[in-house]
Amino acid sequence: EAQVTQNPRYLITVTGKKLTVTCSQNMNHEYMSWYRQDPGLGLRQIYYSMNVEVTDKGDVPEGYKVSRKEKRNFPLILESPSPNQTSLYFCASTPNSVQMNTEAFFGQGTRLTVV
């Protein structure tokens, strides 16, 4: 089954404790991205990757890091989480960065709470 898998689904952590949220897709997609979803603000892009070893900042990159060492995985790293990073996070993948009609496939989300 074609899917985007995020782990964990839920995470409660303390301020300053490094954490990684994993994202994996089995569709051989080139384009992957991370979003955070906050009430009234919609989905805001954190980072994106157009292919292996190619990553770039989205609209709200501060406090986050990513890597794209292989095509299927795109982990999101919070080196020193703070309470304002409490949010619902989504990973998404898209087949090709050139096609305009391409659908974005989303993971099921990771609800992160930083206390």
Place this chain on the structure above:
Amino acid sequence: TQLLEQSPQFLSIQEGENLTVYCNSSSVFSSLQWYRQEPGEGPVLLVTVVTGGEVKKLKRLTFQFGDARKDSSLHITAAQPGDTGLYLCAGVRTSGTYKYIFGTGTRLKVLA
């Protein structure tokens, strides 16, 4: 940061009523997509519109892309409780940096 403004932000209606959700921006997009998100899940694509003025129908849902490709609307006829969810529009930009710009969302509740 470019934003897509959706209105209304919240909508609670009775089963059988009609409704329209609007998605507006000052920017032109290559295409525009509508997604629906249910609790505990990621957004799922409903439709993509590409051409200015394009109208697409998906059963009781009608989607329209503005002539100038800056705005869109979603109209639901005879809403049903199963339509309940968060509706998100997303503008796709392919000039320069390829990215999706998501709207602020419309949370719809249809009461039986």
